[in-house]
Every structure is written in structure tokens, then in C-alpha cells.
Amino acid sequence: MKIIGALIIIFSLTMIGFQAASMFSNRPKEIRRIIIGLQVLETEICYGSTALPQALLHVAKRVRGNVGELFYLASGFLTHYDGLSTSDCWEMAIEKMWGKTVMKKPEKEILMHLGKVLGQSDRSDQQKHIRLAAINLQSEEEEARSDQKKYEKMCKSLGFLGGILAVILIY
Amino acid sequence: MMDTRLIAILPGPIRDLLQGVVSNVRDQLEEIRIRRERPIELIFGQTSRFVCSNGELTSHPAKAWKVNAQEMDKMTNLISQHSLYALEEELKRGYVTITGGHRIGISGKAVLEKGEVRALRDISSFNIRIAREMKGVALPIIPYLLGQTQLLNTLIISPPQCGKTTLLRDLARTISYGNVHMAGKKVAIVDERSEIAGSVGGIPQRDVGPRTDVLDACPKAEGIMMLIRSMSPEVIICDEIGRPEDAVAIQEALNAGVSLITSVHGANLTDINRRPTIRQMTGQGMFHRYILLSRSKGVGTVEGIFGENFQSLEKVETPC
Numbered sequence: 001m002k003i004i005g006a007l008i009i010i011f012s013l014t015m016i017g018f019q020a021a022s023m024f025s026n027r028p029k030e031i032r033r034i035i036i037g038l039q040v041l042e043t044e045i046c047y048g049s050t051a052l053p054q055a056l057l058h059v060a061k062r063v064r065g066n067v068g069e070l071f072y073l074a075s076g077f078l079t080h081y082d083g084l085s086t087s088d089c090w091e092m093a094i095e096k097m098w099g100k101t102v103m104k105k106p107e108k109e110i111l112m113h114l115g116k117v118l119g120q121s122d123r124s125d126q127q128k129h130i131r132l133a134a135i136n137l138q139s140e141e142e143e144a145r146s147d148q149k150k151y152e153k154m155c156k157s158l159g160f161l162g163g164i165l166a167v168i169l170i171y
Numbered sequence: 172m173m174d175t176r177l178i179a180i181l182p183g184p185i186r187d188l189l190q191g192v193v194s195n196v197r198d199q200l201e202e203i204r205i206r207r208e209r210p211i212e213l214i215f216g217q218t219s220r221f222v223c224s225n226g227e228l229t230s231h232p233a234k235a236w237k238v239n240a241q242e243m244d245k246m247t248n249l250i251s252q253h254s255l256y257a258l259e260e261e262l263k264r265g266y267v268t269i270t271g272g273h274r275i276g277i278s279g280k281a282v283l284e285k286g287e288v289r290a291l292r293d294i295s296s297f298n299i300r301i302a303r304e305m306k307g308v309a310l311p312i313i314p315y316l317l318g319q320t321q322l323l324n325t326l327i328i329s330p331p332q333c334g335k336t337t338l339l340r341d342l343a344r345t346i347s348y349g350n351v352h353m354a355g356k357k358v359a360i361v362d363e364r365s366e367i368a369g370s371v372g373g374i375p376q377r378d379v380g381p382r383t384d385v386l387d388a389c390p391k392a393e394g395i396m397m398l399i400r401s402m403s404p405e406v407i408i409c410d411e412i413g414r415p416e417d418a419v420a421i422q423e424a425l426n427a428g429v430s431l432i433t434s435v436h437g438a439n440l441t442d443i444n445r446r447p448t449i450r451q452m453t454g455q456g457m458f459h460r461y462i463l464l465s466r467s468k469g470v471g472t473v474e475g476i477f478g479e480n481f482q483s484l485e486k487v488e489t490p491c
Contacts, residue, residue, distance in 0.1 A: 051252040086253040
């Protein structure tokens with residue numbers, strides 16, 4: 001009976017460790033997806049001159065996971081709330097999805113900032129803003145990757161070892 | 172009833188306001204003018220009225236409800252679908268065609284680049300011109316335009332807002348479908364200002380007939396040449412000629428054996444002969460029929476139809 005209890009403690013703490021580690025490994029992935037999404041958006045806007053709701057929908061189809069969902073929501077808000085401004089719709093979509101992603105504050109700020117200008121100027125201007133956001137996100141991505149290297153393994157082993165420690169302390 | 176596609180581009184408060192306007196005025200609306208910080212003006216028949224906050228009409232601007240900056244921004248967003256960049260060309264020209272074929276004129280502050288207008292910003296006025304289809308107005312005119320083998324080259328002369336474009340559109344439709352006077356012909360429309368067919372995304376929002384090809388937003392002179400080369404039309408229809416290069420293109424069309432129906436701004440025959448390019452065209456006998464429009468008995472009154480030497484042919488009355 002004791003052994004089963006001990007195993008459960010070790011297992012659960014290991015899982016918590018893995019969970020924390022996956023946050024570190026998913027953050028760069030999600031940032032990458034956003035960057036890809038912005039690249040698609042840039043093409044849609046600059047070469048296709050596609051209207052924003054349509055363009056965001058196309059982006060949502062190309063990008064996987066929660067990030068795709070974010071673009072999908074933004075597109076939906078733009079079409080359904082005809083009284084709201086573009087940036088309001090964009091911010092609403094971000095606020096709604098942000099909890100489900102593992103991205104951090106700097107990424108959010110970059111996206112919020114982009115939302116203020118999205119759709120509000122001519123094509124060359126839009127291109128500049130989207131590229132700027134993508135470049136900023138790239139530096140965040142690099143940082144997220146170095147964090148991943150530093151902490152991912154640590155979290156995993158910490159969880160397992162913490163489990164063992166807890167078991168030892170209990171006995 | 173107002174077109175739902177038109178209502179869709181109005182911001183909520185303005186939408187509600189217009190719903191409160193008496194329905195017989197709503198049905199006859201020709202223009203809705205929306206200006207920043209000023210009242211909404213409705214143009215119907217020959218009258219202009221402002222709208223009060225309870226939907227009543229007044230001729231006194233101080234009593235009327237005023238549009239605020241926020242609503243103007245919302246309307247810009249609705250018209251552009253949150254994408255000003257997609258309207259670059261339209262903002263350069265100063266108007267947008269929306270689904271349903273209605274046209275919205277825009278004015279604001281021009282952004283210049285090398286002395287040319289690149290875009291408009293700080294948009295201050297919208298002029299919504301409500302498009303109306305008048306099916307059948309062209310039918311009584313068709314007999315006068317029939318030549319031996321093909322349609323005669325025709326120039327429609329009309330002051331603004333007298334149904335010039337409506338008549339051109341109905342001519343396109345009537346000729347394209349065919350009618351009691353003639354079999355259907357291949358029609359091509361050069362729609363420089365997206366007014367005749369009201370195309371949105373390449374799709375004509377107006378019924379222009381089954382045998383009609385539309386070259387949307389293309390300059391007339393170039394468009395006429397392109398159509399002759401590529402689409403082998405029997406009739407070309409275009410709006411508002413007047414530039415020297417138009418004359419060359421029209422000559423080209425006539426040489427290619429294509430009939431041409433077009434229009435020009437003017438109140439009467441002497442008026443148009445004062446304009447050098449038009450005089451040159453009429454002098455060379457390019458046109459065989461002249462149709463004069465006015466609004467003496469309502470929009471689209473045909474004042475008279477004239478032959479190539481400006482002799483009056485039998486007058487037809489088509490009140491509409």
C-alpha cells in the first residue's frame with residue numbers, strides 16, 4: 001500500500017515537472033507559429049489586397065494550434081461586431097486566447113501594438129508594421145529557445161527528484 | 172424598402188436614425204450625405220432635408236442630429252471591411268462601389284506623393300448614391316438605334332443626375348437579352364467608374380444581360396482597344412467620353428465595325444459642340460444618333476432623339 005502511495009507521489013510530481021518543461025518547449029513553437037502567421041498575413045495584405053477578415057481566416061487555416069484559433073477568432077470578431085474598431089476586435093481575440101497559450105507578456109505587447117495599426121493604412125505601411133512585429137517576435141523566440149535549453153531538462157529532472165524527495169521525507 | 176446591403180455599411184446609430192424616417196421618403200432616396208460633425212442630409216426628388224434625432228425631417232441644420240467622429244471611423248471600417256489598404260485605388264479615385272452597386276463618394280484630406288494624390292485620410296464626408304435599376308426604359312428607344320445590319324453609334328447627352336447611366340445600363344441589358352426589335356447581341360461594357368455594372372470583385376451587381384462582358388475600372392480609351400482585340404463585341408458601351416484619347420479609341424472601334432453607345436455631360440446639342448474633342452467627333456460624323464435627356468418630367472425624361480445631322484427624329488416620351 002505504501003509503495004503504491006509512494007509511486008503515485010513520484011508520478012504526479014514528475015508529471016508536474018514535465019508540464020513545466022512543456023511550457024518552456026512550447027513557447028518558442030507558438031512564437032514561431034505567430035511569425036509564420038504574420039508572414040502569411042503580409043502576403044495576403046500586400047500581394048492579394050485581401051480584406052482583413054478574409055486574410056485572417058486564410059492565416060488561421062495555415063497555422064496550427066491555439067495560435068491558429070487566435071487568428072480565427074479575430075476574423076470572426078471583425079465580421080460579427082460591426083460597431084467595434086479593428087483594434088478592439090484584435091485585442092478581444094488575444095485576451096480570449098492568451099490564457100490557452102504559453103506565451104508571455106512581451107509577445108502579447110508586440111501583438112497588441114500591431115493591432116493598433118492593422119488595416120488602418122496603405123499596403124506598404126502595413127508591410128512595414130507586420131515585418132517589424134515579426135522581427136521583434138523573432139528576438140523573443142531566440143530568448144525563449146535559450147530559456148528552453150536552460151530550464152526544460154531541469155524542470156523534468158526536478159519534478160522526478162522532487163517526487164523522490166517527498167517520498168523520502170514522508171517515510 | 173432600403174437595400175440591406177446598403178444598411179450593412181451604416182454604423183448602428185445612423186442605421187437606427189434612417190429606420191425612423193418615413194418610408195415613402197426612404198423609398199425615393201437618391202443620396203445620403205454623411206459629414207463629420209454635421210447633420211445627415213437626405214436627397215430625394217428635388218429636395219434636400221436633414222434628419223432630426225427622432226427621425227423627422229427638417230430643412231433647418233441646427234435642429235438636426237449631428238454625426239460624430241466615432242461614427243465616421245466606424246463607417247470607414249465597415250466600408251473597407253477593416254482594411255484601408257484594400258481600398259488604395261478607390262481612395263485615390265475618391266469613391267467606392269459596394270455590393271448592390273451603390274456608390275459611395277469619399278472626401279477628406281488628400282495625401283500627396285510627387286504631386287499626385289496617393290490616398291485620402293481624415294475622411295470627412297461620405298456621399299452614398301443609391302443605385303436604382305429601371306428595367307425597360309431603353310426599350311422604346313431601341314427602334315431609333317437600329318441600322319441596316321448593326322446598331323447605330325449613339326451618344327447620350329445629359330446633365331448630371333438625369334438617368335444617363337441608368338439608360339446606358341438598360342440599353343446594355345436590352346441589347347444583350349434581345350428584344351422585340353432585334354436579336355440579342357454581344358455587348359461589352361468599359362466600366363471606368365464601376366457605375367454601369369457596379370462590379371464588386373469582378374462580379375456585376377446589376378443585371379447587365381447574359382451576353383455582356385464587363386471590363387471593370389479600366390480607362391475607357393485603353394478598355395475599348397482591349398475589348399476590340401480580345402472579346403470581339405458587337406456593341407461597346409461606355410460612360411462619359413471627353414478626353415482626346417477617347418476619340419482615337421472610338422474611331423478605332425468604328426473602323427473595326429463595332430457599334431458604340433456612350434454618353435457625355437451636357438444640357439443640349441449646342442452645349443456639347445462647344446467642347447473641342449466632342450465637336451471633332453460629331454464633326455466627323457462618328458455618331459448617327461443623339462439622345463437628349465433631362466429631368467423635366469422626372470429623372471430620365473427623353474427630350475428628343477436626333478439623327479446624324481442633328482435633325483430631330485420623332486419624339487418619344489418615356490416617363491419613368
